[in-house]
Amino acid sequence: GYEMMTPTAVSQIVEQLLRVIVMLGAAAILLPYGLPAAAGGASLGAGVGAFGAFLVLLYYYYKLPKASSTGESYDGPRESAKEILSRLLTLSIPISLASIMLPLTANLDLLIVPRRLLDAGFPMNEVTELFGYLTGMAVPLINLATIITAALATSIVPAISHAFAKRDHQGIYERTSGSMRLTFMATVPFTVLLYVLAAPTVTLIYNAPKAELATQITAFSIFFLGVHQVTTGILQGLNKPRIPVINMGIALVIKVIMNWTLTAIPWLGIGGAAWATVADIGFAALLNLIYIKKYTGYFLDISLLWKNVVSAGVMGILIFMSYHYLTDILPMWVNFILTGIEGLLLYVIIMVLLKGLNKNDGASMPLIGRFFR
Structure with missing residues (x-):
């Protein structure tokens, strides 16, 4: 607070x-x-x-x-201690339920995915291996890639709540659009990076090159998960914590249906379960955005999003060519690190050329921000 x-x-x-x-x-x-x-x-x-x-x-x-x-005085309506405690309890239940949804989703995956892989004709030892590629390797990488948006989602709650309590609608809109701007920059390039460099990533970290397919597909979840995390924080700040829980529940039903259907297709296999994961997070994020449009007037800044997508796309093509060119010249880990750094630098340069990044964005960046001030 x-x-x-x-x-x-x-x-x-x-x-x-x-x-x-x-x-x-x-x-x-x-x-x-x-x-x-x-x-x-x-x-x-x-x-x-x-x-x-x-x-x-x-x-x-x-x-x-x-x-x-902040040194600001508060002129809005005041509540008694009893009212505040009652509201805290009311808010804590849906927020807790939102946290419970993630392990619930994981448990449903455990019940459905291995069974449907067996139905698709995979032997038990391969089923265990494939399931591990998705839940034990690909999904943790997605969570790691969204650390920035997870922190942003936490910090945006009190900021939105403060503006909401003051009935500052312009402040709510500006905080929402600003947080989504940061979300684009924190997720779009990493989505492309993980997709292009999936093979060296899972090889270097897990020594499991066969996890490449599951990782490539779930890489699309980085963008959707970042949007979902931040939009959930915004809705909680708007005193609408039940909405993200309901949206996650609806998306979970879709995921169960897709898991049951796609995973049993032999040529898809664990790829079907990976696509179900992407659809689950993406649909929940879309539903959140619809409600944010309803309560704040903000939906998606398409003019900014396409600049991120184009910049990341060009970056992806260039690092794909660079990585494969250096494969026989440098050790894998050196090539991986250099290509990753090269990719992020390319992304920033292209974003600046497209005017998707400005001086204020540069000033807000860690480490290099002082050079833009």
Whole structure:
């Protein structure tokens, strides 16, 4: 509510550190008493980590100044403590349900995809291998590629909520369009990069070149997932947390149908499940955008989106040619790193030429931003 994201970030870092330390320490201490005891000790890490994160947040909470951190006065309607607590509980349920939808989707994949691969004629050992390519390799890469938009989605909630409480409709629109502008730049080039460099990516990280197909298809999810994350944050800031949950539920039904249908097609196989994943995230993002259009007037800035797509497309063609030209000259990992850096530089240059990037965008970039100020 104070638009301070540092306490949350610090608490999460502390949580992970404590969890890992306690998990490994307790497992090592209790291992002589058997594997069940060691596993039980390791599970203590989650509780200790969460408690540590809670203490960090308490510390920051009591260090907060009495006035707003922005120094602004609030002239809007005021609520009693009872009303605020009631509203927090009302908001927390759909937001929690939104978090539950992701593991629910994963569990449905576990129930449907292997079974339909067997129906398509794949042997059990290959079914396990193919399912691992999608859920254990391709999907984590997609989540890794959307770290920026995940952080943006978290930070946009208090900003939109603040403007919403002040009934600042212009501020809501500007924050929405600004966050979507950043979303395009953070997802479109990485979608193309992962698609073009899928083979070296899964080979270097997992030593599993056969995961290339699943990774290439799910690469399209980077853009849709980024849009979905940010639009979910915007809707939550607009006090509409139920909408993303309902949209995810509708998209989940579509995914189940596509998983059941496409995965059983022998020539598609795990590719069918990958396309179902793309459709799931894409449809949920589209539904969110429709509601954002309804409540803010913003939909998609097509003039900016096509510049991102063209820039990323040209970048993709050039890095594809560059990577294959250097394949026999440089080691794979060197070629991979150089091609990735080359691709991002090309994307920025082409975006500048198309006037998709301006001085203000450059100034907001980390590390190099000071050169644009």
